[in-house]
Amino acid sequence: MAQPSENPARRVALDVMGGDHAPQEVVAGAVQAAREGNIGIILVGPEPAIREEMAKYDTGGLDLTIEHTDEVIGMDEHPAEAVRARPRNTLSVCMQLIKDGRADAMASAGNSGAVVTAAVLGLGRIKGVPRPALGAVLPTATGKPTLLLDIGATTDSKPDYLAQYALMGSAYMQGIFDIAQPRVALLANGEEDGKGDQLVQAAHGLIRAIAAKGMVNFVGNVEGRDIPKGEVDVIVCDGFVGNVALKLSEGLSRMLLGAIRTEIYSNPINQLGGLILKGAFNKVRAKLDDEEYGGAPLLGVRGVAIVGHGSSHARAIKNMIRVARQAGDQQLPAKIAEGVAAAGAATTEA
Amino acid sequence: MAQPSENPARRVALDVMGGDHAPQEVVAGAVQAAREGNIGIILVGPEPAIREEMAKYDTGGLDLTIEHTDEVIGMDEHPAEAVRARPRNTLSVCMQLIKDGRADAMASAGNSGAVVTAAVLGLGRIKGVPRPALGAVLPTATGKPTLLLDIGATTDSKPDYLAQYALMGSAYMQGIFDIAQPRVALLANGEEDGKGDQLVQAAHGLIRAIAAKGMVNFVGNVEGRDIPKGEVDVIVCDGFVGNVALKLSEGLSRMLLGAIRTEIYSNPINQLGGLILKGAFNKVRAKLDDEEYGGAPLLGVRGVAIVGHGSSHARAIKNMIRVARQAGDQQLPAKIAEGVAAAGAATTEA
Numbered sequence: 001m002a003q004p005s006e007n008p009a010r011r012v013a014l015d016v017m018g019g020d021h022a023p024q025e026v027v028a029g030a031v032q033a034a035r036e037g038n039i040g041i042i043l044v045g046p047e048p049a050i051r052e053e054m055a056k057y058d059t060g061g062l063d064l065t066i067e068h069t070d071e072v073i074g075m076d077e078h079p080a081e082a083v084r085a086r087p088r089n090t091l092s093v094c095m096q097l098i099k100d101g102r103a104d105a106m107a108s109a110g111n112s113g114a115v116v117t118a119a120v121l122g123l124g125r126i127k128g129v130p131r132p133a134l135g136a137v138l139p140t141a142t143g144k145p146t147l148l149l150d151i152g153a154t155t156d157s158k159p160d161y162l163a164q165y166a167l168m169g170s171a172y173m174q175g176i177f178d179i180a181q182p183r184v185a186l187l188a189n190g191e192e193d194g195k196g197d198q199l200v201q202a203a204h205g206l207i208r209a210i211a212a213k214g215m216v217n218f219v220g221n222v223e224g225r226d227i228p229k230g231e232v233d234v235i236v237c238d239g240f241v242g243n244v245a246l247k248l249s250e251g252l253s254r255m256l257l258g259a260i261r262t263e264i265y266s267n268p269i270n271q272l273g274g275l276i277l278k279g280a281f282n283k284v285r286a287k288l289d290d291e292e293y294g295g296a297p298l299l300g301v302r303g304v305a306i307v308g309h310g311s312s313h314a315r316a317i318k319n320m321i322r323v324a325r326q327a328g329d330q331q332l333p334a335k336i337a338e339g340v341a342a343a344g345a346a347t348t349e350a
Numbered sequence: 351m352a353q354p355s356e357n358p359a360r361r362v363a364l365d366v367m368g369g370d371h372a373p374q375e376v377v378a379g380a381v382q383a384a385r386e387g388n389i390g391i392i393l394v395g396p397e398p399a400i401r402e403e404m405a406k407y408d409t410g411g412l413d414l415t416i417e418h419t420d421e422v423i424g425m426d427e428h429p430a431e432a433v434r435a436r437p438r439n440t441l442s443v444c445m446q447l448i449k450d451g452r453a454d455a456m457a458s459a460g461n462s463g464a465v466v467t468a469a470v471l472g473l474g475r476i477k478g479v480p481r482p483a484l485g486a487v488l489p490t491a492t493g494k495p496t497l498l499l500d501i502g503a504t505t506d507s508k509p510d511y512l513a514q515y516a517l518m519g520s521a522y523m524q525g526i527f528d529i530a531q532p533r534v535a536l537l538a539n540g541e542e543d544g545k546g547d548q549l550v551q552a553a554h555g556l557i558r559a560i561a562a563k564g565m566v567n568f569v570g571n572v573e574g575r576d577i578p579k580g581e582v583d584v585i586v587c588d589g590f591v592g593n594v595a596l597k598l599s600e601g602l603s604r605m606l607l608g609a610i611r612t613e614i615y616s617n618p619i620n621q622l623g624g625l626i627l628k629g630a631f632n633k634v635r636a637k638l639d640d641e642e643y644g645g646a647p648l649l650g651v652r653g654v655a656i657v658g659h660g661s662s663h664a665r666a667i668k669n670m671i672r673v674a675r676q677a678g679d680q681q682l683p684a685k686i687a688e689g690v691a692a693a694g695a696a697t698t699e700a
Contacts, residue, residue: 141605152539155547189502189593197505197590224594225601240547241591243539244574248595251575252602255491259637260610263630273626280613280620287609 011063012324013094013103016045017072018110019317020310026109027053029317034062036318039325042067042103044090069093075310079113083121091115095122098303105328107295107320109308116153116298123303126333128340131157132300133165133239134307135172136246137293140230145293147173148187148227150239151246153298157238162186162203163210167339168299169234170216175330176297176323181217182233187241188221195221199238207236210343253288257281291316294323299336304328361413362674363444363453366395367422368460369667370660376459377403379667384412386668389675392417392453394440419443425660429463433471441465445472448653455678457645457670459658466503466648473653476683478690481507482650483515483589484657485522486596487643490580495643497523497584498537498577502593503648512536512553512586513560517689518649519584520566525680526647526673531567532583537591538571545571549588557586560693603638607631641666644673649686654678 014030016023023045031054033039040063043050047068054064071086073079083092094106095118108115116132125132135149147169154161166184173182186204188196193204204221211218219232227235227245237245260281264274274281295308295316304327308320364380366373373395381404383389390413393400397418404414421436423429433442444456445468458465466482475482485499497519504511516534523532536554538546543554554571561568569582577585577595587595610631614624624631645658645666654677658670 141609155539187594189505189590197588200590224597224599225604227598228602228605237594238547240539240550241594244537244587244591244595245598247574248577248598249574249602251573252578252599253606254575255578256603256606256634256638259491259634260630263633264627266630270627270630273623273630276623277614277620277627280610280616280623283613284606284609288606 009101009104010328011040011042011103012321012328013042013044013067013097013106014321015090015094015106015108015110016043016050017090018108019308019312020075021313022109023049023053025313026317028057028314029312030064030321031057031059031062032314032318033321034059034064037322037325039063039321041321042097044069044093044097045072046070067093067097073111073114075111077111077114079111079117083114083117089114089118091118092122095119095303098123105304105306105324107306107308107324109295109310109312109317109320112152112296112307115305115307119298119301119303119305123301123305126300126302126337126340128344129164129300131161132298133161133168134296134298135169136242136296137290138227138249139288139290140228142230143287144230145177146227146230146232147234148242148246149234149236149299150242151296152239152243154239157199159199159202159206162199162236162238163206163343164300164340165236166207166216166218166234167210167343168336169236171332171335171339172297172299173233175332175335176326177233179233183219183231184216184234184236185219185222185226185232187227187235187237187245188223191221191223193220203236213343215339215343257285292319294319297323297327302333304332359451359454360678361390361392361453362671362678363392363394363417363447363456364671365440365444365456365458365460366393366400367440368458369658369662370425371663372459373399373403375663376667378407378664379662380414380671381407381409381412382664382668383671384409384414387672387675389413389671391671392447394419394443394447395422396420417443417447423461423464425461427461427464429461429467433464433467439464439468441468442472445469445653448473455654455656455674457656457658457674459645459660459662459667459670462502462646462657465655465657469648469651469653469655473651473655476650476652476687476690478694479514479650481511482648483511483518484646484648485519486592486646487640488577488599489638489640490578492580493637494580494583495527496577496580496582498592498596499584499586499649500589500592501596501646502589504589507549507588509549509552509556512549512588513556513693514650514690515586516557516566516568516584517560517693518686519586521682521685521689522647522649523583525682525685526676527583529583533569533581534566534584534586535569535572535576535582537577537585537587537595538573541571541573543570553586563693565689565693607635642669644669647673647677652683654682
């Protein structure tokens with residue numbers, strides 16, 4: 001069934017067992033991506049289960065191959081322990097396919113901590129990048145996405161890590177969203193220069209230094225209230241803060257829309273109002289929808305790795321694969337390596 | 351006009367010049383609080399301006415006195431510099447009134463950083479409290495408030511600070527919201543024990559230790575998504591993270607409700623739907639309304655200080671004064687001092 005693509009490395013290795021709706025929705029998304037995007041995909045997971053799902057679709061002419069492995073990492077497992085205990089887990093096999101030149105990108109809607117561990121162990125870090133960062137592409141009020149990073153790959157950051165996140169985030173928004181000079185901001189507790197805890201204050205100076213050399217378009221500090229505004233393209237923060245901010249955003253949106261839903265269903269007249277406004281609510285929900293953005297890129301490793309939301313259905317999986325393909329075509333890791341090397345002198349702490 | 355109250359110290363010193371709508375709304379709120387709550391208030395600010403505002407109301411029989419000062423600190427001024435440059439600023443005069451035994455609480459909707467500085471300089475810290483914390487009383491899905499602290503009094507916390515926040519937040523929710531055993535949680539990037547950055551991991555152990563002695567009811571870690579759920583009474587975090595979380599909550603709520611409003615006004619049919627759901631939206635907005643909670647308490651100083659939102663109108667000012675009165679009656683600083691002294695051994699870093 002597989003049609004070898006012209007360049008064998010131009011394939012996306014897909015963790016078929018990652019996410020709450022695996023393998024069904026993952027295979028469905030892969031078929032869509034292969035069909036609509038003409039993307040070569042290596043499906044990584046237990047062959048019988050994959051074949052069973054694939055049998056539901058007409059896959060003729062699609063570049064879909066299977067890489068068998070039985071080892072799977074659960075969503076709630078301890079990442080480092082699980083990756084080390086099962087070296088043939090789907091994630092590590094994806095990384096190996098990249099290392100062997102059989103794929104140039106990987107994608108998973110599984111355990112994000114395990115993706116980070118498997119990528120660092122399997123692909124290695126880009127030279128000069130002490131810690132990778134995971135970025136969340138957030139929907140905003142302007143309709144333009146903002147990349148928030150790090151959202152938790154590294155919980156105890158140092159100033160030079162944050163400066164590298166600025167470079168890496170900038171490269172991602174250039175490569176994937178075609179923004180020539182991404183506006184990069186630093187998350188702080190006030191807009192003025194000099195605000196922030198010690199980490200942020202020190203990072204501010206380092207980012208100013210690389211901005212002065214034209215390496216990033218640094219617009220200064222933003223506050224928590226600015227995250228959903230969509231006025232900047234990249235917001236840099238430590239992984240602990242980013243994790244809290246991302247989860248708070250999800251929780252609060254759900255709480256607010258839930259409260260409105262409860263009121264609408266509280267009586268028939270409100271239900272009528274809800275019916276009239278159905279299209280309006282759908283538009284607002286579409287504005288909050290981040291499935292189009294394809295998931296969170298892991299930046300700073302020697303290969304493309306995209307992590308999708310655990311709740312991903314086929315459409316989100318398809319977009320995750322598309323973004324992985326794009327990042328591979330853009331040779332994102334090479335671009336990040338160049339940027340980091342050039343900025344090395346400015347970002348390395350004395 | 352002033353009717354001296356029986357206990358002269360049982361008065362709230364009010365910064366008449368604090369907030370976006372000062373002095374008009376501040377004086378209006380003070381008149382309401384004095385009338386409805388029978389609260390003695392010392393209005394601190396320029397006497398002519400205060401007299402002009404008071405002339406709009408029938409203040410006969412109310413315990414309102416004026417403490418004149420011309421020095422005012424603006425919302426955007428650097429707190430420490432401004433407080434030091436103008437020692438007779440309204441905030442420092444409020445603190446002096448407490449120190450002199452003429453008031454037992456103060457309240458301001460002004461520059462929160464300046465309140466912290468003026469309180470630390472004017473009142474001093476409670477013995478054993480290295481840094482005060484500012485708490486935000488947040489509305490939640492359950493309708494019960496959650497106290498998030500610190501929201502920015504101290505930007506570089508240490509583990510023992512967070513343990514003290516647990517004690518102080520617990521005392522506040524007991525005293526003001528009458529919760530016998532407030533559930534106290536630690537904000538982290540995962541619910542499991544052991545999650546968190548180094549600060550949070552270390553704080554977790556300290557809070558466990560004081561919880562084991564029955565001093566707080568510690569329920570473990572919560573994540574960002576749990577903040578709006580209302581399942582705990584106190585959430586402890588470092589001031590930088592708390593500041594980001596608070597401002598993000600405000601910004602995201604505004605963004606979401608704004609997006610819905612835009613859709614409703616986009617055409618006449620949606621407007622009809624919006625009209626039908628007006629009551630429903632008002633209920634949701636009321637759920638998000640934190641004006642009833644009276645503002646952010648500054649905990650850890652030798653006196654009661656409550657900071658209101660800069661945008662406060664009369665109703666919020668009235669509630670801020672009411673909460674200051676309550677905290678004074680509860681002798682909150684004394685209770686916190688007791689708790690901190692008792693926990694001293696467990697919370698002091700070795």
